[in-house]
Amino acid sequence: MKVLITGGTGFIGRHLVWQLAAQGCEVHFSGRNAKAAAEVMALSPAAVRWLPLEHGSATAAARLAEASQGLDAMVHCAALSSPWGSPEAFRQANLDATAEVINACRSNGIARLVHLSTPSLYFDFSDRLGVREDQPLPTPVNTYARTKAQAETLLAQAQLPACVILRPRAVFGAWDATLMPRLLRVMRQGAIPLMRGGQAQLDLTCVENLVHAVWLGLTQPLPRPLCVYNLSNGTPVAFTTLLQQLASHLHLPLRTRRLPWRLVDSLARLLELKARLGDGAEPLITRYGAGVLAFSQTLDISAIQRELGYQPVLSQADGIRRYAEWWHAQQAPGA
Template sequence: MKILVTGGTGFIGRHIVWQLAAEGCEVQFSGRNAVAAAEVIRHSPATVHWLPLEHGTPAATATLIDATRCCAAIVHCAALSSPWGTPQSFAQANLDSTDEVLHACHANTVKRLVHLSTPSLYFAFRDRLGIREDEPLPPPVNEYARSKALAETQVHAAGLAEAVILRPRAVFGPWDGTLMPRLLRVMQRGPIPLMRGGRAQLDLTCIDNLVHAVALSLTQPLPRAVCTYNVSNGTPLAFEDLLHSIAEQFRLNLRTQRLPWRLVDAVARALETSARLRGSGEPLLTRYGAGVLAFSQTLDLSAIRNELGYRPVVTQNEGIRQHAQWWLAQQGARS
């Protein structure tokens, strides 16, 4: 089976590439970073092919159409995932890329699309437990969430025969360049702020479990033309308890400081306002970045369990342990 993975040089995309290659698929992956592409190829268990591509450029659609001839499926991972950025940058990375992929699906009658979205669509600066996919979405909390919601609308409007939208929560694992590294940097520098008592219930997703969900999305019969599914480990954990687990496995000293949410929120608002006025990059602290650690957000997995047969293949503790082993080995190699 021939499959194209967009964003295959990224953290999530490369793990999907490697798993599909291990299963004997003919895999082509896109990305614009030649160094990252070489790393993906070097670590692949079987031959994979790199497609140099920058989404949002004049040649992108034609390049994708040519690359997806005889493709059975496309896994669309390419995206800008950040709590901060301009509407234009998110439109190019998240909306233009989705439009290009949909054009390729139509041009070559690609049988199935798996589109990676986000549960950031659910976030609303309040505790939300057991969120289902069919619940009304709150107003988007930032430009990232806005662009991903619009991208989902594009998929729904495309009229594809078979499409799966996945909303994985807080994905972590080897080669993660965003979630765990940010947390580890703060842990190494000073105390971690605990807002609202550090008791916010957080859902996480080990990369192996997301890859498993993608595999099911590619192979299982679908009950509807477009299916949307939450993905996580299914084992929510209080933020303070998660910090203790991470500190133990990553061999770091844990220091915490209890702070009121209103204070942190005020500081984040001030930093965001200053960054906008100066036209500078992402501030040291964003409201969304602080909010996801202050408010509970857990996902209902009933739909993906009942319709695709999803069951996590790696426990949360094992996933953290594996990530820590990889991270410690990387630190040792650099020293």
């Protein structure tokens, strides 16, 4: 199989490059960071090719379409995944890039596309358990969720021959630069706020399980031209339990402080307003960032299990242990 992976220099993208190359695929990947691309290629189990590309630029669509000639499939994971950022940055990374991928698929008759979306589409500052893919979506809570929802709309309108949209929840693993690092930074420096008792039920996804789901999306027969699937480890955990597991495996102190959600929410609103009126830099706390740790959100993953045969290849406990081993290695002198 000849595959192009957008965003192959990122956390999830590099895992996909390595695993698909290990499966014997001819792998091409895009990304604009030359240093990261060199690292991906150096650690790849087989020869892979890098396409220097900034999605959303004036020449990106033409260059991607040219580079996609002769492909069997594409995996689109390039995106701006953040609770904060400018509308233009989100539009370029999440909408323009998706339009470029659709154009490349159409221009070259690419048989299958796997697109990584987000369950942030479901979030509405309330507890939601066992959320299904076919449930109505609330009004997007931020620009990230809005542009990812719009990207899914573009894909639905494109009517490609075979497209799989995955909504993985809270992906973590080696090279994660977002989820775990933010938690660990707070654990090292101060007390983690526990809102609503710290009992929010959270779904997580080991990056290895996401890579497995992408492989199924590329190789398994699809029941429909457009398939949308939730994805997680299938083992929800209370926020306080997750903190205890991380502290134990990473040998970090765990200090917590119970705070009312309304207080945190008011503070986040104030900090966001100050940031908008100031230099626009991400505030210390965002409403969304605090909210996802205050409110439960678990996903019903029965559809991908039933239709693609998905089962986690790595348990959540083993995923945390594997991440801890990698994290300790990064902290070693000279790493």
